[in-house]
Amino acid sequence: MTMTGPTRPAQPGSVAGSRRVTTDTGCVVRISGPVVSAIDLPHTRLFDVVRVGVDQLLGEVIKIEGDVAVMQVFEDTTGLQVGEPVLATGEPLYAELGPGLLGSILDGTQRPLQSLSADGDLYIARGADPPRLDRDVRWDFRPAVEVGDRVEPGGLLGSVPEGLAIDHRILVPTGITGVVTAVRPGPATILDPVVDIDGHPVAMTRRWPLRQARPVANRLPLTVPLITGQRILDLLFPVARGGSAIIPGGFGTGKTVLEQALAKFSTADIVVYVGCGERGNELTEVLEEFPELADPRTGAPLMERTVLIANTSNMPVAAREASIYSGITIAEYYRDQGYDVAMMADSTSRWGEALREVSSRLEEMPAEDGYPAYLATRLAGFYERAGAVQCLGTPERTGSVTIVGAVSPAGGDFSEPITQNSLRLAGCFWALDTALSRQRHFPAVNWLRSFSQYGLDEWFDREIGSDWSPLRRWAAASLQDEGALQEVVSLLGVEALAAEQRITLRIGQALREDLLQQSSFDDLDASCPPQRLLAMVRVIHEAGAAMSSALQRGVDITAITAAGVLAELGRMRRWPADNVDDAATRLSRRIAEEMSSL
Numbered sequence: 001m002t003m004t005g006p007t008r009p010a011q012p013g014s015v016a017g018s019r020r021v022t023t024d025t026g027c028v029v030r031i032s033g034p035v036v037s038a039i040d041l042p043h044t045r046l047f048d049v050v051r052v053g054v055d056q057l058l059g060e061v062i063k064i065e066g067d068v069a070v071m072q073v074f075e076d077t078t079g080l081q082v083g084e085p086v087l088a089t090g091e092p093l094y095a096e097l098g099p100g101l102l103g104s105i106l107d108g109t110q111r112p113l114q115s116l117s118a119d120g121d122l123y124i125a126r127g128a129d130p131p132r133l134d135r136d137v138r139w140d141f142r143p144a145v146e147v148g149d150r151v152e153p154g155g156l157l158g159s160v161p162e163g164l165a166i167d168h169r170i171l172v173p174t175g176i177t178g179v180v181t182a183v184r185p186g187p188a189t190i191l192d193p194v195v196d197i198d199g200h201p202v203a204m205t206r207r208w209p210l211r212q213a214r215p216v217a218n219r220l221p222l223t224v225p226l227i228t229g230q231r232i233l234d235l236l237f238p239v240a241r242g243g244s245a246i247i248p249g250g251f252g253t254g255k256t257v258l259e260q261a262l263a264k265f266s267t268a269d270i271v272v273y274v275g276c277g278e279r280g281n282e283l284t285e286v287l288e289e290f291p292e293l294a295d296p297r298t299g300a301p302l303m304e305r306t307v308l309i310a311n312t313s314n315m316p317v318a319a320r321e322a323s324i325y326s327g328i329t330i331a332e333y334y335r336d337q338g339y340d341v342a343m344m345a346d347s348t349s350r351w352g353e354a355l356r357e358v359s360s361r362l363e364e365m366p367a368e369d370g371y372p373a374y375l376a377t378r379l380a381g382f383y384e385r386a387g388a389v390q391c392l393g394t395p396e397r398t399g400s401v402t403i404v405g406a407v408s409p410a411g412g413d414f415s416e417p418i419t420q421n422s423l424r425l426a427g428c429f430w431a432l433d434t435a436l437s438r439q440r441h442f443p444a445v446n447w448l449r450s451f452s453q454y455g456l457d458e459w460f461d462r463e464i465g466s467d468w469s470p471l472r473r474w475a476a477a478s479l480q481d482e483g484a485l486q487e488v489v490s491l492l493g494v495e496a497l498a499a500e501q502r503i504t505l506r507i508g509q510a511l512r513e514d515l516l517q518q519s520s521f522d523d524l525d526a527s528c529p530p531q532r533l534l535a536m537v538r539v540i541h542e543a544g545a546a547m548s549s550a551l552q553r554g555v556d557i558t559a560i561t562a563a564g565v566l567a568e569l570g571r572m573r574r575w576p577a578d579n580v581d582d583a584a585t586r587l588s589r590r591i592a593e594e595m596s597s598l
């Protein structure tokens with residue numbers, strides 16, 4: 001076996017980065033909330049993990065100044081005293097990856113959260129260091145290699161069924177190339193060796209440093225959409241598989257509801273949901289609701305394709321900082337197996353606030369709004385881990401990680417640093433609007449301020465219907481025109497408009513109310529497949545054409561816009577799923593007939 005990494009992995013299947021055993025035991029000299037300083041740690045490097053105090057709280061070195069190591073502690077430091085010991089581990093913060101991740105509920109540093117109290121708080125004992133993955137479960141290993149096969153990093157060794165719908169693929173660890181010398185099919189725990197490569201045992205679990213992106217063969221262009229099931233997003237502002245989107249919105253505008261709708265209904269194979277600094281009760285809703293829901297595509301329980309990372313507002317702030325790296329590392333791990341993964345982060349503002357708090361305790365020079373000067377670099381480091389890729393190794397496969405980050409700017413002010421910096425990085429901007437949410441127009445995505453940079457028309461025209469892109473452009477232009485006309489109406493009244501403009505106004509109303517509005521709490525309408533969406537747009541478009549031709553025949557505009565049949569547009573969302581095209585044809589015909597009878 002040839003090792004291309006710097007040193008041999010110390011544990012079967014472990015990967016990436018050298019492991020040093022240090023015997024350093026330092027001593028706490030200063031405590032400032034989650035930031036602790038210690039001396040006597042001469043061999044410690046930046047980002048090494050430490051265990052702090054007699055309770056062995058988990059921490060990470062974030063600054064070294066002379067002989068003082070400064071660390072952020074991921075647990076509550078209440079009661080910690082100067083003089084307590086600090087144990088250096090000589091390792092960075094790792095994610096433990098392997099079968100058993102799906103369906104799990106983890107804290108920001110990937111510790112499984114066991115209990116959920118009645119008031120919605122999630123607890124884990126201080127200093128607890130439970131195994132990240134269950135060591136007792138036996139998984140049915142099905143080999144994909146035989147003795148004598150030559151294997152390279154990322155190559156498929158075999159798989160285990162994880163839940164009903166996911167085949168968890170076990171890949172050759174990074175840094176290992178060689179010939180298979182033993183294969184052990186059948187039940188195995190994650191630590192049992194399942195394959196030997198050049199005589200060295202390889203188990204199913206892998207370790208990977210959280211803050212380091214996992215390697216890929218190639219990055220691919222983003223040409224396939226992640227269908228969200230939300231009409232406004234799929235039609236007007238689609239996100240690509242492997243792309244990124246941000247959802248900025250003021251208090252109560254619907255960020256969490258939208259993130260959760262995407263987690264439930266988007267066409268991702270795997271969802272990693274990071275609840276970062278949000279209220280405990282919001283996460284409790286997720287924890288209670290997800291296990292009850294079925295995946296709309298496979299029928300299997302939704303939790304079986306979901307990993308939840310919970311770091312609520314009452315949990316230590318530094319763990320919040322780590323939580324999005326835990327999330328993205330797990331997302332990349334499933335991407336490497338050839339899956340399309342969606343990662344939701346709610347909210348990145350709370351993550352930024354954690355950075356700000358730690359930075360201020362480090363007494364760093366504050367930049368804009370008190371955030372550290374490296375805020376933009378950190379955000380970029382996160383969003384850059386989104387992508388569609390050709391995975392390493394054989395057989396050839398592609399995978400993707402799509403990131404959707406909620407942003408909660410104070411007072412809904414989009415000019416603040418987190419929104420502005422995220423805006424530069426994300427390909428989609430789904431701006432939530434306080435005025436729309438006050439009118440109970442949900443999702444409260446503002447169609448005039450939002451955008452998508454992904455060119456996905458070709459895919460929609462090919463896969464859904466060749467009239468998709470012309471109709472999308474027509475709908476966007478109609479909404480824009482209606483917005484401008486609304487301003488005239490608010491000043492001069494509807495009578496000031498020409499008859500043709502009043503048709504534009506009525507069509508704009510249909511687009512807003514009958515198409516873009518979509519309640520997440522309506523079982524029939526919470527998710528809308530693109531075929532139904534296209535049929536709905538077609539009908540509204542044809543209604544506009546029928547109204548214009550009635551006007552040309554000399555029919556009075558008031559009679560046209562007041563035609564009773566137009567109320568039927570509001571019932572399109574209730575069309576039976578198996579009969580959408582027939583329902584659309586019938587409604588278009590009825591509208592045309594009623595318009596010609598005027």
Ligand SMILES: Nc1ncnc2c1ncn2[C@@H]1O[C@H](COP(=O)(O)OP(=O)(O)OP(=O)(O)O)[C@@H](O)[C@H]1O
Binds near residue numbers: 252258408442519
């Ligand atoms: N798509 C939707 N369909 C129906 N109702 C919605 C939708 N989105 C939001 N709402 C309503 O708005 C309320 C607030 O939504 P949500 O909690 O997601 O807001 P938020 O932006 O995450 O709030 P916060 O700033 O407090 O985190 C919900 O409880 C719900 O009543």
